[in-house]
Amino acid sequence: MAKRVGMEVALAVAEAVGQCNIDMAAVYPITPQSHIGEHLSDLVADGKIDAEFVTVESEHSAISAIIGASGTGARVYTATSSQGLMLMHEILPIASAMRLPLVMGIANRAVSGPLNILNDHSDIMPQRDSGWISIFVENGQEAIDVSIQAFKIAEHKDVNLPVCVNIDGFQLTHMVEPVEFPDQELVDKFLPPRVPFASLHPSNPVTMGAFAMSDYFTEILKAKDEALKNSKKTILAVWDEWAKMFGRTYKPVETYKADGAEILLLTMGSMGETAEIAIDELRAKGMAVGLVKLRLWRPFPFAEIKEVLKKAKKVLVTDRAVSFGGPGGPVCGEIKAALYNEAERPAIYSYIIGLGGRDVTVGDFTSMIDKVNREEVNTDTYEFLGVRE
Amino acid sequence: MNIVENFDLFAPRLINKKELLSGGHRACSGCGEVLAVRLMCKALGENTVIASATGCMEIVTSMYPTTAWEVPWIHVAFENAAAVASGVEAGLKALRRKGKIADCDIKVVGMAGDGGTMDIGMQALSGAMERGHDMLFVCFDNEAYMNTGIQRSSGTPMGASTTTAPAGKVSMGQKTWKKNMAEIMVAHNVPYVATACPSYPLDFIRKVEKAKKVKGPSYIHCFSVCPTGWRCPSDQTISLGRLAVETGIFPLYEVENGKYKLSAEMPKKLRPIKEYYKSQGRYRHLGEDEIKMIQDRVNKEYKKLLNKVQCLEAWS
Ligand SMILES: Cc1ncc(C[n+]2csc(CCOP(=O)(O)OP(=O)(O)O)c2C)c(N)n1
Ligand code: SF4
Ligand SMILES: [Mg+2]
Numbered sequence: 001m002a003k004r005v006g007m008e009v010a011l012a013v014a015e016a017v018g019q020c021n022i023d024m025a026a027v028y029p030i031t032p033q034s035h036i037g038e039h040l041s042d043l044v045a046d047g048k049i050d051a052e053f054v055t056v057e058s059e060h061s062a063i064s065a066i067i068g069a070s071g072t073g074a075r076v077y078t079a080t081s082s083q084g085l086m087l088m089h090e091i092l093p094i095a096s097a098m099r100l101p102l103v104m105g106i107a108n109r110a111v112s113g114p115l116n117i118l119n120d121h122s123d124i125m126p127q128r129d130s131g132w133i134s135i136f137v138e139n140g141q142e143a144i145d146v147s148i149q150a151f152k153i154a155e156h157k158d159v160n161l162p163v164c165v166n167i168d169g170f171q172l173t174h175m176v177e178p179v180e181f182p183d184q185e186l187v188d189k190f191l192p193p194r195v196p197f198a199s200l201h202p203s204n205p206v207t208m209g210a211f212a213m214s215d216y217f218t219e220i221l222k223a224k225d226e227a228l229k230n231s232k233k234t235i236l237a238v239w240d241e242w243a244k245m246f247g248r249t250y251k252p253v254e255t256y257k258a259d260g261a262e263i264l265l266l267t268m269g270s271m272g273e274t275a276e277i278a279i280d281e282l283r284a285k286g287m288a289v290g291l292v293k294l295r296l297w298r299p300f301p302f303a304e305i306k307e308v309l310k311k312a313k314k315v316l317v318t319d320r321a322v323s324f325g326g327p328g329g330p331v332c333g334e335i336k337a338a339l340y341n342e343a344e345r346p347a348i349y350s351y352i353i354g355l356g357g358r359d360v361t362v363g364d365f366t367s368m369i370d371k372v373n374r375e376e377v378n379t380d381t382y383e384f385l386g387v388r389e
Numbered sequence: 390m391n392i393v394e395n396f397d398l399f400a401p402r403l404i405n406k407k408e409l410l411s412g413g414h415r416a417c418s419g420c421g422e423v424l425a426v427r428l429m430c431k432a433l434g435e436n437t438v439i440a441s442a443t444g445c446m447e448i449v450t451s452m453y454p455t456t457a458w459e460v461p462w463i464h465v466a467f468e469n470a471a472a473v474a475s476g477v478e479a480g481l482k483a484l485r486r487k488g489k490i491a492d493c494d495i496k497v498v499g500m501a502g503d504g505g506t507m508d509i510g511m512q513a514l515s516g517a518m519e520r521g522h523d524m525l526f527v528c529f530d531n532e533a534y535m536n537t538g539i540q541r542s543s544g545t546p547m548g549a550s551t552t553t554a555p556a557g558k559v560s561m562g563q564k565t566w567k568k569n570m571a572e573i574m575v576a577h578n579v580p581y582v583a584t585a586c587p588s589y590p591l592d593f594i595r596k597v598e599k600a601k602k603v604k605g606p607s608y609i610h611c612f613s614v615c616p617t618g619w620r621c622p623s624d625q626t627i628s629l630g631r632l633a634v635e636t637g638i639f640p641l642y643e644v645e646n647g648k649y650k651l652s653a654e655m656p657k658k659l660r661p662i663k664e665y666y667k668s669q670g671r672y673r674h675l676g677e678d679e680i681k682m683i684q685d686r687v688n689k690e691y692k693k694l695l696n697k698v699q700c701l702e703a704w705s
Contacts, residue, residue: 210452210454216453
């Protein structure tokens with residue numbers, strides 16, 4: 001029987017990773033990720049998992065070390081946040097080009113300056129074009145489930161790409177939530193040992209990380225792009241299998257009361273739960289509103305997003321990061337691009353919310369929707385919700 | 390000189406004949422660095438995995454879809470060779486312990502140029518050495534960033550002209566003394582640190598073999614003549630390396646468990662540095678006074694080294 005317990009989500013993520021028979025992990029401390037790394041090292045110290053825990057001197061070395069270990073065929077993990085993720089930035093596209101199935105937990109946190117340790121999505125957004133599969137979770141249970149699924153997706157023979165699991169810092173990582181751990185036997189069945197397509201071993205010497213000139217470079221990048229796009233098939237299959245084995249369903253784009261909605265609110269990450277309450281309140285008042293929760297950030301689920309958004313009259317996209325001097329929120333830019341070629345498309349409104357841990361309440365969501373409903377906001381600009389001018 | 394003169398006679402018995410770095414790579418003619426890498430591979434043998442930094446050696450050996458490597462080899466970026474090597478070591482260790490790969494010893498080796506070791510890669514190297522991975526790290530020191538066009542590094546010697554610290558009307562080129570990387574590694578208290586130069590192939594090979602046997606971290610600082618960057622004839626590589634050693638500019642020594650030992654190759658009496666300085670374009674602008682200032686420093690540093698050798702001999 002799967003056990004149901006109350007646990008801090010960061011610790012639960014470490015427990016879940018510990019269920020995956022990892023061989024090696026390298027994690028460098030940073031708030032609010034640290035509890036993941038600390039708890040993983042506890043599991044190693046207590047002999048509960050048989051893995052090398054490498055206490056690297058930086059996140060740059062954490063990502064580099066797990067690449068080295070992954071090259072040997074090992075199953076590897078790291079976790080980080082904010083500045084740590086920014087420090088890894090240089091290495092992220094190399095990992096995906098090398099087609100190594102790394103798994104990384106990200107306790108999403110604002111990027112400095114000014115320094116701020118609280119939650120938003122400004123750390124993951126600059127990594128968007130790194131060629132990683134990027135998935136958002138909404139609660140502790142999803143954090144557990146997706147952390148396990150990530151290994152299966154990453155290591156699948158048709159994928160071989162790194163996967164990051166976005167878990168909102170503090171808002172999720174530091175919450176004590178009721179969660180259920182899948183039975184170890186079932187996890188073992190779901191996640192068989194990794195079968196690497198090549199590994200660093202003298203029995204069959206390979207060269208990894210060669211450099212390429214213009215005669216091959218474009219082809220290699222196109223191959224990476226294809227692999228990332230194709231990974232959606234595997235992601236969907238893995239989520240199907242998960243649903244069958246563990247009874248919880250996952251979709252690239254989740255909806256809440258979206259059927260027949262004229263106004264749709266779009267969120268990503270832990271704010272979905274607050275937004276649901278706002279939708280309930282407005283529906284109770286008779287407004288035709290619904291919620292769309294984007295789970296799969298990369299590969300971007302164009303078909304699914306078009307399907308749910310195109311019938312609405314207005315879509316209100318929330319972003320927890322800013323693309324300075326650009327189109328406002330990075331998610332909104334993506335949504336607009338996805339819908340541009342549709343004959344019928346909704347008006348799209350862009351809101352920047354919840355930066356650096358600023359609270360976003362049910363009331364904030366309802367008033368945002370209200371203003372859009374009364375056409376008090378423009379589609380050709382974006383607004384920082386509640387900003388003091 | 391005897392050893393080199395009778396090389397053909399001794400070599401088959403002393404040196405692994407198998408080439409693990411194959412020919413056809415793109416290094417410049419007379420490249421001392423690629424010669425050193427080739428000798429290192431011979432000494433390491435087949436049960437080796439190498440993690441390389443970006444730099445000349447990576448570029449000349451790995452242009453996709455070709456490779457010069459006959460041993461497993463991985464390159465990720467410029468500053469992280471030691472971190473990648475740490476991961477390779479940890480991965481192999483776990484897989485071996487868990488019975489997922491054959492139970493045999495594999496030596497993990499990190500390698501980088503002076504830039505990838507002493508400047509941008511220093512943090513990752515310090516971390517790897519401090520953590521005690523079973524790993525050899527070799528710095529192939531050609532005294533500048535050669536791959537990107539002869540820019541200065543912290544390994545560039547005083548007075549050398551480079552493209553970012555050029556000699557000019559009011560500048561003698563490099564204005565700082567070369568960082569003593571081997572000493573920094575000694576300060577990490579690793580079991581084995583050595584300096585070497587491919588102009589002394591048997592000494593270099595013996596040191597690599599020794600490092601290979603160490604269970605834990607070891608470091609070799611390998612002086613690598615670069616005719617392209619030093620502006621010297623490409624047939625002078627071997628003799629220039631020897632001259633650097635014979636003048637005490639680059640002394641050969643080992644530090645085993647903290648104990649210093651001069652290598653047998655070191656002469657009783659050092660030769661003056663002048664000849665070495667006159668033979669390279671990078672020093673062409675230096676006058677007598679500057680060479681004398683450098684000579685004084687070389688003498689002082691060599692004396693310091695001899696003191697360590699003697700003092701620690703008495704101490705242990
Ligand atoms: C982060 C980063 N900064 C700069 C570079 C550019 N770069 C590549 S190799 C190199 C110099 C290499 O010098 P060294 O390590 O001494 O090796 P050599 O080429 O001299 O053998 C530089 C500056 C890079 N690849 N990555
Ligand atoms: S530039 Fe120097 S180190 Fe680089 S390949 Fe040429 S000779 Fe060798
Ligand atoms: Mg160099």
